[in-house]
Amino acid sequence: MVKNVMDWVEDRTGAVSGVKHLLYEEIPGSSGWHQVLGSVAMFCFLVQFVTGILLALNYAPTPPDAHASLRFILTELTGGRLIRGLHHWGASMMIVVVCLHMIQVFLWGSYKKPREATWMLGVVLLLLTLGFGLTGYLLPWDNRAYWGTVVTTQITAKAPLAGPYILRLMGSDNGQIGVQTFARFYGAHVLLLPPLMMLLIGLHVFLVRRHGVAPAPVETAPAKKFYPGQVFKDTLAIFIMFSILFALATLARVPLGKIADPTDSTYIPRPEWYFLFLFQILKFFEGPLEIIGSMVLPGVAVGLLFATPFLDRGAAVKLRQRTFAIGIVFLAAIGWGGLTVAAMRSTPYKEPWQNFTAEEVAAVGAFRQAKCWQCHGVIPGDHKAGPNLADITIHEERDALVAHFKISAPDSGLRDLQLRQLATFMRKLDDESVGAIASAPGPVVGGAMLYMKSNCGICHSINGAGGKTGTPLNGVAKRRNRAWMEGHFIDPQKYSPKTIMPRYAFDAAGMASMLAYMETLKD
Amino acid sequence: MMGAITAALGIPALGYLLVPAREKKQQKWIEAVALTDLRQDTPEQVVFQRVHRDGWKLVTENAVAWVVKTGEKEVIAFSPLCTHLGCAVSWHPSDQTFVCPCHTSSFSPDGKVISGPAPRSLDRFDVRVDGIKVMLGEVKQSAEG
Numbered sequence: 067m068v069k070n071v072m073d074w075v076e077d078r079t080g081a082v083s084g085v086k087h088l089l090y091e092e093i094p095g096s097s098g099w100h101q102v103l104g105s106v107a108m109f110c111f112l113v114q115f116v117t118g119i120l121l122a123l124n125y126a127p128t129p130p131d132a133h134a135s136l137r138f139i140l141t142e143l144t145g146g147r148l149i150r151g152l153h154h155w156g157a158s159m160m161i162v163v164v165c166l167h168m169i170q171v172f173l174w175g176s177y178k179k180p181r182e183a184t185w186m187l188g189v190v191l192l193l194l195t196l197g198f199g200l201t202g203y204l205l206p207w208d209n210r211a212y213w214g215t216v217v218t219t220q221i222t223a224k225a226p227l228a229g230p231y232i233l234r235l236m237g238s239d240n241g242q243i244g245v246q247t248f249a250r251f252y253g254a255h256v257l258l259l260p261p262l263m264m265l266l267i268g269l270h271v272f273l274v275r276r277h278g279v280a281p282a283p284v285e286t287a288p289a290k291k292f293y294p295g296q297v298f299k300d301t302l303a304i305f306i307m308f309s310i311l312f313a314l315a316t317l318a319r320v321p322l323g324k325i326a327d328p329t330d331s332t333y334i335p336r337p338e339w340y341f342l343f344l345f346q347i348l349k350f351f352e353g354p355l356e357i358i359g360s361m362v363l364p365g366v367a368v369g370l371l372f373a374t375p376f377l378d379r380g381a382a383v384k385l386r387q388r389t390f391a392i393g394i395v396f397l398a399a400i401g402w403g404g405l406t407v408a409a410m411r412s413t414p415y416k417e418p419w420q421n422f423t424a425e426e427v428a429a430v431g432a433f434r435q436a437k438c439w440q441c442h443g444v445i446p447g448d449h450k451a452g453p454n455l456a457d458i459t460i461h462e463e464r465d466a467l468v469a470h471f472k473i474s475a476p477d478s479g480l481r482d483l484q485l486r487q488l489a490t491f492m493r494k495l496d497d498e499s500v501g502a503i504a505s506a507p508g509p510v511v512g513g514a515m516l517y518m519k520s521n522c523g524i525c526h527s528i529n530g531a532g533g534k535t536g537t538p539l540n541g542v543a544k545r546r547n548r549a550w551m552e553g554h555f556i557d558p559q560k561y562s563p564k565t566i567m568p569r570y571a572f573d574a575a576g577m578a579s580m581l582a583y584m585e586t587l588k589d
Numbered sequence: 590m591m592g593a594i595t596a597a598l599g600i601p602a603l604g605y606l607l608v609p610a611r612e613k614k615q616q617k618w619i620e621a622v623a624l625t626d627l628r629q630d631t632p633e634q635v636v637f638q639r640v641h642r643d644g645w646k647l648v649t650e651n652a653v654a655w656v657v658k659t660g661e662k663e664v665i666a667f668s669p670l671c672t673h674l675g676c677a678v679s680w681h682p683s684d685q686t687f688v689c690p691c692h693t694s695s696f697s698p699d700g701k702v703i704s705g706p707a708p709r710s711l712d713r714f715d716v717r718v719d720g721i722k723v724m725l726g727e728v729k730q731s732a733e734g
Contacts, residue, residue: 335676
């Protein structure tokens with residue numbers, strides 16, 4: 067029966083012999099583990115393809131809904147976190163695997179005649195992979211996405227002659243990015259790049275087949291078949307890669323930040339890690355030399371990659387004798403690693419609560435005072451009786467939340483104003499700020515509650531919120547030390563003779579926490 | 590004939606992708622801040638509302654300017670976008686400079702480049718002082734250097 071069906075399929079389509087032809091292709095006896103990376107890269111693409119389609123089925127591709135729909139995917143759809151995690155980490159994974167694949171081919175010298183075109187197509191595929199990363203980066207439409215893309219568009223805008231046209235092509239109008247840029251990036255990411263990628267992967271694989279898998283310089287073992295030995299090795303490598311990817315997607319949560327805000331000057335843009343080295347290079351070239359960092363060096367690097375098979379035309383030699391190639395890979399790795407580490411180290415890190423207003427930090431205090439944490443976790447995976455706030459979006463109206471607080475924590479000792487502020491804060495929580503409920507230091511939170519209770523915000527401002535009569539408090543801790551600040555609370559006129567600030571004689575504990583809070587306001 | 594078909598598709602496609610959308614002039618002057626809220630020679634971050642046309646959408650959005658009162662009726666308003674790659678600069682009172690967080694370009698209180706890769710001074714808004722109202726117009730690109 068099965069045989070009859072197979073015979074029918076073979077007769078009408080040739081599929082059976084086609085598959086056999088693919089599986090029983092002869093490969094050199096030296097083939098082995100070092101050649102699994104191409105298959106792994108292709109599988110990475112497949113994972114991106116499937117998870118990308120799944121995301122698109124629940125995603126509204128226009129700002130500002132893009133952000134809201136992604137938040138919906140993450141917090142309200144089953145498996146949403148996982149699928150987004152796979153797609154996010156899959157992108158990084160694909161870059162890593164594609165680069166490893168390229169390094170392997172480079173080290174073994176497999177680009178040599180007659181495989182030059184296969185190599186050059188591979189370089190194009192690398193660029194397409196980076197193109198996916200670049201266009202996909204904007205799609206979550208949070209601050210990271212927005213500001214990262216501002217920098218990208220500005221870099222390309224500096225291209226000689228073509229700059230303004232490239233900028234127009236990316237839908238950007240005099241440096242601003244908006245709905246048009248978004249539409250173009252989304253269109254490229256889901257409509258333009260995928261078919262192009264599939265076509266070129268097909269050609270790449272066709273060329274690999276046409277010329278056969280690259281043999282060792284001296285083949286000692288007899289040729290073997292692709293199936294089953296190499297197929298097993300490829301499958302196992304794919305399985306290992308996917309296990310790592312799956313672990314990343316479940317264990318390393320990718321936060322969706324605050325919705326893109328073009329006026330948020332506190333946000334420090336950083337590109338995705340694989341572009342960090344380029345970002346760092348830009349620091350070394352000033353003024354008219356800038357073009358060297360942004361265009362010439364990357365251009366030369368890509369040009370050299372394309373030209374590799376023509377620069378190195380010597381006969382194939384053993385890996386051990388390819389000292390020059392090994393040296394190049396080694397130097398490139400050191401250069402890339404050094405630049406990336408330098409960029410990471412120069413990234414100032416701010417705890418999310420350091421961007422909070424005093425009202426928000428004080429709300430963290432209210433959360434703790436009312437012991438909300440007895441029922442609600444705020445760290446992913448912290449299971450308690452009530453919903454984990456890191457996993458949900460709070461839709462309840464403010465007054466409904468206040469009523470919930472009063473019923474659940476009747477003895478919190480919080481005033482109605484504090485409960486309303488807590489409710490407002492709860493409704494604003496996002497992936498990045500929710501962790502602050504657990505991480506903000508106790509004394510700082512206490513200081514912020516005292517700050518609110520003493521109505522300091524009527525005259526002073528913190529992180530842009532508050533009155534303008536008094537000095538903004540951000541930066542005070544950079545200019546003054548703790549003793550000065552303490553003295554200034556107790557007797558303001560002694561330190562600033564003309565000030566109208568009244569005296570604040572906090573008790574010892576209150577003063578300690580107030581100063582702890584003030585000391586975090588360095589900039 | 591193939592050439593004609595290519596041209597008939599290609600030329601409109603290029604125009605479609607490259608030519609800016611036809612746009613109505615946006616509102617010209619916006620009241621951003623009162624003169625009395627500014628302190629002499631101290632840059633103030635001013636957030637004001639403007640109606641901005643973003644593609645097919647008309648959005649009322651917050652915009653930012655760093656506004657400095659330089660004389661009795663004289664005001665300068667800088668765009669917050671670094672002239673290097675468009676990150677938002679902020680004022681650091683302790684060393685009296687505008688600093689960009691991306692590639693550490695810094696600018697003097699009058700917008701000139703002190704250090705870093707920025708190619709030109711901070712861009713300025715057109716400014717009109719109307720009584721005590723500080724009105725901001727369009728951003729004008731600063732000269733090179």
